[in-house]
Amino acid sequence: MSKPKIATVWLGGCSGCHMSLLDLDERLVEMAKAATLTASPITDIKEPPEVDVVLVEGAVCNTENLAVLRKVRERAKILVAFGDCACFGNIPTMRNFFALEDVLQRGYVDTESTATGEVPRSAELPELLEKVQPLSYYVKVDANLPGCPPSAEAIWFAITELLAGRKPVAGGSLLRYD
Numbered sequence: 632m633s634k635p636k637i638a639t640v641w642l643g644g645c646s647g648c649h650m651s652l653l654d655l656d657e658r659l660v661e662m663a664k665a666a667t668l669t670a671s672p673i674t675d676i677k678e679p680p681e682v683d684v685v686l687v688e689g690a691v692c693n694t695e696n697l698a699v700l701r702k703v704r705e706r707a708k709i710l711v712a713f714g715d716c717a718c719f720g721n722i723p724t725m726r727n728f729f730a731l732e733d734v735l736q737r738g739y740v741d742t743e744s745t746a747t748g749e750v751p752r753s754a755e756l757p758e759l760l761e762k763v764q765p766l767s768y769y770v771k772v773d774a775n776l777p778g779c780p781p782s783a784e785a786i787w788f789a790i791t792e793l794l795a796g797r798k799p800v801a802g803g804s805l806l807r808y809d
């Protein structure tokens with residue numbers, strides 16, 4: 632029997648959730664024995680592959696995030712919102728309190744460290760969406776793995792439960808916010 636396929640994706644997040652994934656340490660070897668990791672941010676594969684389980688880090692902040700999320704959703708049997716940004720929006724939603732043009736002006740022109748700047752405008756660049764949203768605003772999410780970031784223990788619990796065909800229901804010490 633072929634091994635289940637797993638992928639991880641990075642949208643509008645800080646990569647802290649993926650850093651926590653690396654904290655699995657030697658359990659990464661166990662994971663590689665039990666499943667095939669087909670894609671992750673370091674593979675830089677442009678088209679998301681068909682997989683059994685995908686862990687998606689980050690909120691949906693721009694048009695590229697949204698296009699990737701929709702493709703990932705089509706091609707994954709189980710989509711896991713990986714971390715608080717994916718589950719709830721979290722820190723990236725702080726910009727939702729301000730008008731989009733004010734955010735761009737502050738980020739590219741008015742910052743204290745900017746001598747001369749302008750807001751980049753190009754068809755090549757993804758556009759910011761009016762509001763940052765969690766994954767579930769746009770697509771069906773099969774499981775939430777909260778935490779900022781989720782601990783390696785919580786990630787391992789979720790992966791092993793999913794590979795065993797169960798929906799992970801974490802509790803107690805697995806849900807930490809530090």
Ligand code: SF4
Pocket residue numbers: 643644645646647648688689713714715716717721722778779780781
């Ligand atoms: S949940 Fe926390 S660690 Fe994960 S991407 Fe968001 S800010 Fe970073």
